[in-house]
Amino acid sequence: MKKNIKLPTCEEVIETFQETFSQLCAEELNLLFFNNSCKYYPKGEDIYQQGRRINGCYFVYSGIIKVFQTGGEGKEQIIRFAKKGDLIAFRSVINKELACTSAKAVDNAILYYIPSSVLINLLNSNSEFAYQMIKITCKELGESNCYITDIAQKTVRERLAEVLNILINDFGLDKEQILQISITREELANMVGTATESVIRLLSEFKSKGIVESKGRKLRITNTKKLIEIAKTY
Amino acid sequence: MKKNIKLPTCEEVIETFQETFSQLCAEELNLLFFNNSCKYYPKGEDIYQQGRRINGCYFVYSGIIKVFQTGGEGKEQIIRFAKKGDLIAFRSVINKELACTSAKAVDNAILYYIPSSVLINLLNSNSEFAYQMIKITCKELGESNCYITDIAQKTVRERLAEVLNILINDFGLDKEQILQISITREELANMVGTATESVIRLLSEFKSKGIVESKGRKLRITNTKKLIEIAKTY
DNA sequence: CGCTCTTTTGATCGGAGTCAAAGTCGGTGG
DNA sequence: CCACCGACTTTGACTCCGATCAAAAGAGCG
Numbered sequence: 001m002k003k004n005i006k007l008p009t010c011e012e013v014i015e016t017f018q019e020t021f022s023q024l025c026a027e028e029l030n031l032l033f034f035n036n037s038c039k040y041y042p043k044g045e046d047i048y049q050q051g052r053r054i055n056g057c058y059f060v061y062s063g064i065i066k067v068f069q070t071g072g073e074g075k076e077q078i079i080r081f082a083k084k085g086d087l088i089a090f091r092s093v094i095n096k097e098l099a100c101t102s103a104k105a106v107d108n109a110i111l112y113y114i115p116s117s118v119l120i121n122l123l124n125s126n127s128e129f130a131y132q133m134i135k136i137t138c139k140e141l142g143e144s145n146c147y148i149t150d151i152a153q154k155t156v157r158e159r160l161a162e163v164l165n166i167l168i169n170d171f172g173l174d175k176e177q178i179l180q181i182s183i184t185r186e187e188l189a190n191m192v193g194t195a196t197e198s199v200i201r202l203l204s205e206f207k208s209k210g211i212v213e214s215k216g217r218k219l220r221i222t223n224t225k226k227l228i229e230i231a232k233t234y
Numbered sequence: 235m236k237k238n239i240k241l242p243t244c245e246e247v248i249e250t251f252q253e254t255f256s257q258l259c260a261e262e263l264n265l266l267f268f269n270n271s272c273k274y275y276p277k278g279e280d281i282y283q284q285g286r287r288i289n290g291c292y293f294v295y296s297g298i299i300k301v302f303q304t305g306g307e308g309k310e311q312i313i314r315f316a317k318k319g320d321l322i323a324f325r326s327v328i329n330k331e332l333a334c335t336s337a338k339a340v341d342n343a344i345l346y347y348i349p350s351s352v353l354i355n356l357l358n359s360n361s362e363f364a365y366q367m368i369k370i371t372c373k374e375l376g377e378s379n380c381y382i383t384d385i386a387q388k389t390v391r392e393r394l395a396e397v398l399n400i401l402i403n404d405f406g407l408d409k410e411q412i413l414q415i416s417i418t419r420e421e422l423a424n425m426v427g428t429a430t431e432s433v434i435r436l437l438s439e440f441k442s443k444g445i446v447e448s449k450g451r452k453l454r455i456t457n458t459k460k461l462i463e464i465a466k467t468y
Numbered sequence: 469c470g471c472t473c474t475t476t477t478g479a480t481c482g483g484a485g486t487c488a489a490a491g492t493c494g495g496t497g498g
Numbered sequence: 499c500c501a502c503c504g505a506c507t508t509t510g511a512c513t514c515c516g517a518t519c520a521a522a523a524g525a526g527c528g
Binding site for chain 3: 184196216217
Binding site for chain 1: 303309313325334358362365368380381383387427466
């Protein structure tokens with residue numbers, strides 16, 4: 001059952017890395033990727049856990065990673081799904097804090113581990129890289145702030161539509177309009193910040209309105225326009 | 235009626251600035267503060283508005299600034315209160331986007347304006363400053379993420395207690411245990427993400443439990459321990 | 469094939485939003 | 499100085515969205 005997973009070479013990781021971070025020169029890249037510390041995380045495997053000490057961050061070479069927080073009652077709130085080209089856990093590394101999120105592979109993934117010291121040295125020595133990192137962080141911050149307003153003011157229906165739009169943007173639809181991320185109803189609920197049953201009921205409603213279709217975990221989006229309308233995104 | 239406001243000298247601004255950003259050398263500081271573009275904003279005055287183009291950011295020399303987003307129905311969600319030593323609006327500057335928040339002085343304030351080009355040049359040339367900015371941004375990002383989880387999972391009662399704790403931390407209590415920020419019930423509601431009436435009812439409840447007292451807009455916190463307990467902060 | 473996890477639907481309950489109205493406070497001007 | 503005005507606060511009544519509980523049906527997997 002266990003397939004032999006081919007891990008990428010340093011060159012392949014570097015190439016992917018450069019699509020996001022183009023500011024680094026050859027020697028800096030070599031510093032970053034000198035030891036090929038790639039690791040394969042099969043679907044369902046934990047990457048790091050909230051509250052634990054963390055000694056580095058991870059560059060996503062492939063796969064999909066769920067980044068989430070666990071609230072008091074043990075319910076998870078999904079902060080985002082990270083994919084190829086994303087860096088995760090750097091926030092805790094930079095602030096030298098315990099991880100304030102957990103991360104788990106929801107699709108077979110290959111991650112490249114970057115020790116704290118390497119990241120921090122790079123940030124301190126290469127201001128263009130630091131600038132790129134600020135931009136990424138600011139982008140995430142803007143999204144988080146908007147999401148606070150949404151979750152505080154919008155109805156669950158509006159938020160579900162919005163989350164679907166975000167997923168469509170981030171992971172796309174194939175030629176059959178099927179959303180290219182496999183996600184459970186519960187995870188959808190944990191993004192929206194609601195109960196699983198509420199998501200199910202609203203999806204039924206969307207189905208009856210001809211906005212989506214679903215067979216099992218495959219979601220076909222048949223009317224993206226209406227979805228945007230419902231989400232009331234300005 | 236209008237008092238003569240004494241604006242600070244460059245030296246005074248620089249001194250305050252260095253309490254947060256100690257990485258800059260004399261010439262960089264001079265670059266940043268060469269023209270004394272301080273401005274006084276009386277209580278109630280707008281600083282910048284959501285959706286507008288923004289050409290610089292602001293360093294808070296004194297006073298209290300409300301940073302908020304306006305949702306679809308015109309209701310505001312307060313993202314944070316900025317005070318002495320804080321930088322506001324840099325997120326939009328760095329991402330070169332329209333302002334995604336508005337800001338307004340809720341207490342007479344003096345702000346120093348920093349043009350985009352100056353900030354961005356500095357970020358690109360001084361990696362220690364860039365690193366400091368990343369840290370600040372990451373800190374805000376962590377707080378925003380936690381707040382998403384809270385608002386999605388906690389009750390209004392828990393969130394109100396938490397918001398009060400945050401205000402206590404940020405603005406402190408005087409010797410009479412009175413919270414050192416003057417805030418309307420509506421603003422409290424807009425931080426918590428609830429209706430004004432709900433805040434009032436819960437404050438009454440807190441009063442009856444001997445946790446707070448209030449005369450007008452003065453809030454005396456008589457039992458911080460209980461407040462932390464209610465907030466269920468982990 | 470049986471076990472478990474996920475999805476779906478139904479019924480019920482309660483937290484919190486909305487609407488309405490009265491009370492309070494502070495400031496302004498006559 | 500006092501009366502008035504507008505903004506803010508408080509309380510009550512009602513409604514409803516969405517959470518929770520319960521149970522059945524379906525899907526995936528060893």
